[in-house]
Amino acid sequence: MSPNPSPLTWFQQFGIDEDTLKIVLAEATAQGADDAELYFEHSLSTAVGLSDGVVDRAHTSIDLGMGVRVVVGDQVGYAYTEDLSKDRLLRAARTARAIAHTGHGHGPIAIELNKSRPDFYPVNRSWSDVELSVRVPMIRDWEQRAFAKSDLIEKVQVSMGDADKYVLIARADGTVIADYRPMTFANVTATAKRGEVRESGSYNVAARHDLSYYDPDRQERMVDRAVNYALRALDAEAAPAGEMPVVLAAGSAGVLLHEAIGHGMEADFNRKNISIYASKMGQPVANEHVTVVDDATLAHARGSINVDDEGSPVERTVLVERGVLRSYLHDRISARHYGVNPTGSGRRESFRHPIMPRMRSTYMEPGPHDPEEIVKSVKKGIYCEVFGNGAVQIGAGDFSFYVRHGQLIEDGKLTTPIKDVNLIGNGPDVLEAIQMVGNDLVIDEGGWTCGKDGQGVPVSQGMPTVLVGNLSVGGSKS
Amino acid sequence: MTVQYEDLQPLAERVMKRALELGATEASVATSRGSHVTIQRRERQTEQATEATTQGLVLAITKGDRYTSNSTSDLRPKALDSFIQRCVQTADYIEPDEYRRLPDLDQCGRGISEAALDQDDPAWGRRTATERTDHCAQVEEAILALDLPERISTTAYVADGRSEAVQVLSNGFSDRTAGAFFTVGGQTTVAESDKRPEAGAYYAARHLGDLPDPDLIAADVAERVRRRLGSSPTASGQYSMLVENRMAGRILSILSGPMAGSALHHGRSCLNGRLDTKIASDVLTITDDPTIPRGLGSRPWDGSCLVAKPRTMIENGVLKNYHIGLYYSRKLGVQPTGGGRSNWVVKPGDRSFEDIAKELPKAILVTGFLGGNSNSTTGDFSFGIQGLLLENGEVVQSLSEMNVAGNLLTILDNLVEVANDPWTWSTVRSPAMHFANVQFSGRES
Numbered sequence: 018m019s020p021n022p023s024p025l026t027w028f029q030q031f032g033i034d035e036d037t038l039k040i041v042l043a044e045a046t047a048q049g050a051d052d053a054e055l056y057f058e059h060s061l062s063t064a065v066g067l068s069d070g071v072v073d074r075a076h077t078s079i080d081l082g083m084g085v086r087v088v089v090g091d092q093v094g095y096a097y098t099e100d101l102s103k104d105r106l107l108r109a110a111r112t113a114r115a116i117a118h119t120g121h122g123h124g125p126i127a128i129e130l131n132k133s134r135p136d137f138y139p140v141n142r143s144w145s146d147v148e149l150s151v152r153v154p155m156i157r158d159w160e161q162r163a164f165a166k167s168d169l170i171e172k173v174q175v176s177m178g179d180a181d182k183y184v185l186i187a188r189a190d191g192t193v194i195a196d197y198r199p200m201t202f203a204n205v206t207a208t209a210k211r212g213e214v215r216e217s218g219s220y221n222v223a224a225r226h227d228l229s230y231y232d233p234d235r236q237e238r239m240v241d242r243a244v245n246y247a248l249r250a251l252d253a254e255a256a257p258a259g260e261m262p263v264v265l266a267a268g269s270a271g272v273l274l275h276e277a278i279g280h281g282m283e284a285d286f287n288r289k290n291i292s293i294y295a296s297k298m299g300q301p302v303a304n305e306h307v308t309v310v311d312d313a314t315l316a317h318a319r320g321s322i323n324v325d326d327e328g329s330p331v332e333r334t335v336l337v338e339r340g341v342l343r344s345y346l347h348d349r350i351s352a353r354h355y356g357v358n359p360t361g362s363g364r365r366e367s368f369r370h371p372i373m374p375r376m377r378s379t380y381m382e383p384g385p386h387d388p389e390e391i392v393k394s395v396k397k398g399i400y401c402e403v404f405g406n407g408a409v410q411i412g413a414g415d416f417s418f419y420v421r422h423g424q425l426i427e428d429g430k431l432t433t434p435i436k437d438v439n440l441i442g443n444g445p446d447v448l449e450a451i452q453m454v455g456n457d458l459v460i461d462e463g464g465w466t467c468g469k470d471g472q473g474v475p476v477s478q479g480m481p482t483v484l485v486g487n488l489s490v491g492g493s494k495s
Numbered sequence: 496m497t498v499q500y501e502d503l504q505p506l507a508e509r510v511m512k513r514a515l516e517l518g519a520t521e522a523s524v525a526t527s528r529g530s531h532v533t534i535q536r537r538e539r540q541t542e543q544a545t546e547a548t549t550q551g552l553v554l555a556i557t558k559g560d561r562y563t564s565n566s567t568s569d570l571r572p573k574a575l576d577s578f579i580q581r582c583v584q585t586a587d588y589i590e591p592d593e594y595r596r597l598p599d600l601d602q603c604g605r606g607i608s609e610a611a612l613d614q615d616d617p618a619w620g621r622r623t624a625t626e627r628t629d630h631c632a633q634v635e636e637a638i639l640a641l642d643l644p645e646r647i648s649t650t651a652y653v654a655d656g657r658s659e660a661v662q663v664l665s666n667g668f669s670d671r672t673a674g675a676f677f678t679v680g681g682q683t684t685v686a687e688s689d690k691r692p693e694a695g696a697y698y699a700a701r702h703l704g705d706l707p708d709p710d711l712i713a714a715d716v717a718e719r720v721r722r723r724l725g726s727s728p729t730a731s732g733q734y735s736m737l738v739e740n741r742m743a744g745r746i747l748s749i750l751s752g753p754m755a756g757s758a759l760h761h762g763r764s765c766l767n768g769r770l771d772t773k774i775a776s777d778v779l780t781i782t783d784d785p786t787i788p789r790g791l792g793s794r795p796w797d798g799s800c801l802v803a804k805p806r807t808m809i810e811n812g813v814l815k816n817y818h819i820g821l822y823y824s825r826k827l828g829v830q831p832t833g834g835g836r837s838n839w840v841v842k843p844g845d846r847s848f849e850d851i852a853k854e855l856p857k858a859i860l861v862t863g864f865l866g867g868n869s870n871s872t873t874g875d876f877s878f879g880i881q882g883l884l885l886e887n888g889e890v891v892q893s894l895s896e897m898n899v900a901g902n903l904l905t906i907l908d909n910l911v912e913v914a915n916d917p918w919t920w921s922t923v924r925s926p927a928m929h930f931a932n933v934q935f936s937g938r939e940s
Contacts, residue, residue: 065588065589068761069826071590071591071592072588072589072590073562073589073590073592073595074562074563074564074589074592074595075562075563075564075585075586075588075589076563076564076565076566077563077565077566077581077582077585078565078566078567079566079567079568079569079574079578080567080568081567081568081569082568091542092540092541092542092543093542093543093544094543094544095543095544095545095546096545096546096547097547098547098548099548099549099550099551099568099569099570100550100570109547112546113546115544115624116541116544148588149585149588149589150588153588153589171762172761172762174761208761208762208763208872210762215762215763215872216872216873217763217872255875256877256900258731258898258900258934258935258936259731259936259937259938259939260731260936260937260938260939276866289537289647289648289684290647290648290684290691291647291648291684291691291693292691293689293690293691295691369547369549371543371545405868406866406868407866408865408866408867408879409865410693410865411691411693412647412684412690412691412692412693413690413691413692413693413723413726413895414690415865415879415881415895415896416865416866417865417866417867417879417898418866419866419867419868419877436870436875437868437869437870437873437875437876437877438877438900439866439867439868439877439878439879439898439900440898441865441866441879441896441897441898442896443895443896445689489728489896489897489898489936489937489938490898490936491867491877491878491879491897491898491899491900491936492877492900492934492936493875493877493900493901493902493934495731495732495733495934
């Protein structure tokens with residue numbers, strides 16, 4: 018059972034009742050509007066960290082506020098307040114509506130409560146009910162296990178954080194929807210030293226889940242991989258430079274999809290005609306083995322949402338189906354523009370931020386190829402296993418992503434470890450260059466955050482093993 | 496509307512007093528309020544307008560050397576009291592860490608007066624909604640007036656805000672800050688076969704009157720878009736690298752990680768043990784100066800309320816200081832040197848960028864970065880770039896889909912010359928730079 022409150026229950030403690038919603042919505046739409054909503058948010062976060070053998074810090078955070086949006090055509094007025102007193106809510110509503118002077122009028126607003134919907138992240142216990150005394154021995158255990166794995170481990174840092182976020186969305190059509198969004202995050206960083214050479218390795222996990230997420234296998238994997246990455250880096254060589262075949266390991270290589278096509282499929286960029294994919298809908302953009310999905314419904318995934326941040330139902334959206342471009346990611350503004358249903362992709366970092374179309378969990382469906390055969394098919398190239406940050410230019414389609422750990426491929430075999438290399442390419446060109454798709458899709462369990470226009474939202478990504486025939490590798494070895 | 500200080504100070508003092516009553520040994524409280532406005536225009540209408548007032552409180556305590564830091568935006572009296580109780584109780588679960596104690600009072604204070612810092616432009620309080628919209632429209636019209644072929648979309652934006660904060664420590668320190676900011680910028684996308692190259696320019700200042708005129712912003716946007724037309728990679732290899740002044744901060748940012756006290760303490764710094772040794776060529780001198788009037792990174796004290804003062808970080812290539820805050824200074828047994836970068840000022844050279852460029856038979860001018868990262872433990876870096884291929888200062892090709900890679904210490908040693916054109920719209924005030932023998936990857940030659 019989820020500690021999922023009825024739409025109004027949680028926010029009643031802040032004086033938010035049905036009458037308040039009606040009055041503030043009426044104020045927001047008093048000059049007419051095509052759309053409007055109130056978004057209330059209350060989050061309680063805790064983080065605890067260990068370094069130098071001491072659980073030496075804890076951070077707690079409470080965030081409370083309301084954002085109000087008034088939409089007229091493509092124009093958006095937005096205001097927010099951290100003070101939920103009625104006069105402040107009304108002032109915010111008047112500020113947001115200042116942009117609205119040509120929209121359609123709204124009549125009296127009737128509030129419709131308790132719409133039933135699926136729950137993609139049911140939990141038995143909220144994080145607020147978990148004492149710090151439970152977390153502290155867990156991170157202490159991870160630290161000790163890391164040291165036990167190798168005498169070369171010199172330092173270990175561990176952190177664990179979580180949040181209970183409650184949101185309440187009241188729409189101008191009277192719909193009121195609430196969602197409870199749990200989140201947990203943990204990271205292990207190990208530093209290894211051999212002679213005078215030091216290297217670090219990190220591994221992190223994140224999910225919309227409760228304490229049961231940390232099963233024995235996951236805890237062991239976190240520690241083992243952090244240590245393994247640090248030790249492997251001690252033996253790593255500089256990566257080569259230039260164009261070459263690149264095999265992306267299953268899992269966090271989904272960052273390639275996120276940058277090469279995901280952002281370009283966000284419909285605000287296409288509505289403005291500034292995405293490289295703006296004129297490619299219905300056209301082939303990749304080979305037939307490539308199907309790319311952005312999915313809000315994966316159980317407990319960091320990127321999952323039960324409802325989007327403007328109150329729309331969510332779905333599994335197919336962006337590319339067997340190589341053909343099928344759908345953008347829509348919020349309500351872009352859906353109205355294109356005359357389609359929203360895809361439940363309207364998201365925001367918090368009540369302080371306006372809504373935009375955003376990704377949720379982006380991944381490639383498995384293909385027909387055996388991962389081992391994919392590696393064997395490469396005479397000389399690189400195998401990329403652990404990924405960091407990425408970036409994209411929406412219009413030009415150029416994107417890049419950072420590889421923290423990988424290996425050289427020589428005559429179809431994995432040989433020398435490499436590390437710290439940036440890869441760069443052009444989205445449509447790289448999609449076309451995907452030659453083989455493995456049958457081993459892995460949704461990465463890492464704590465990914467997507468940035469857009471200064472807003473960060475939690476996302477997930479996944480990938481089967483994939484061969485990109487040609488990609489520019491930014492190594493320092495000429 | 497101007498938010499007043501009056502209620503921030505007593506609020507901070509009340510919270511500190513309550514935390515101490517509940518058992519905290521030491522407490523640090525920061526209270527803040529702010530307002531900000533953003534206007535964005537496209538297709539000659541306001542596309543988005545955002546306005547907000549904000550408030551917040553941060554409470555850090557030690558309880559017998561057990562440390563917690565906590566923040567809240569819920570300032571209702573009952574909620575605040577529950578918050579304080581929770582903070583103090585949380586400390587019971589943490590292990591003692593004596594290095595977290597507050598600084599001595601005589602270490603705390605201002606490095607520069609509020610008046611001299613000059614961050615609180617009175618023009619902010621006088622600015623009307625119409626003036627903001629007009630300013631944004633002027634920038635948009637100035638960009639639209641310039642001749643750009645196949646223009647698809649132009650966006651202009653202005654933003655401004657003002658915040659006030661009070662800091663109170665249980666060691667007796669108490670002070671306040673106030674500051675405004677103003678930003679303006681624009682972006683244009685043009686059509687070029689299948690692609691839609693885009694470019695933009697962005698300026699920030701503490702005083703409204705210091706922002707550039709709309710015509711200058713428009714010319715900047717247009718020039719940067721034109722540079723993106725017809726871009727492609729050139730052959731992989733070693734090149735002379737010129738980095739535009741406004742982009743030099745990205746290269747210098749590789750230094751920030753290994754210079755940090757946390758990286759030094761945790762063995763993740765390639766600069767460990769390099770103090771007073773040569774880490775760069777003679778031409779590099781960097782000062783960290785938090786006292787620059789109207790500086791975007793200026794501040795009266797650092798994150799632990801220690802007096803902020805200018806420090807030479809690198810002098811003629813010799814590493815003179817790290818960025819070590821109070822906590823890690825105690826762990827490392829050294830004097831604190833400021834917890835992080837404020838304004839980095841790179842000493843300019845004598846010659847113009849153009850004079851430097853025209854002497855180079857072939858060079859890559861980096862005008863933008865796309866992703867990439869660096870490793871503070873080893874100094875290795877790899878960044879995506881866009882730019883121009885120059886021959887004797889003349890543009891011969893627009894570049895994209897290329898990476899630059901190397902090691903921090905190697906590239907700093909290969910710094911040949913610094914130009915005389917510092918970019919002042921950033922917390923890194925750097926001129927353009929010329930590096931020799933830098934590895935780029937692009938297409939196969």
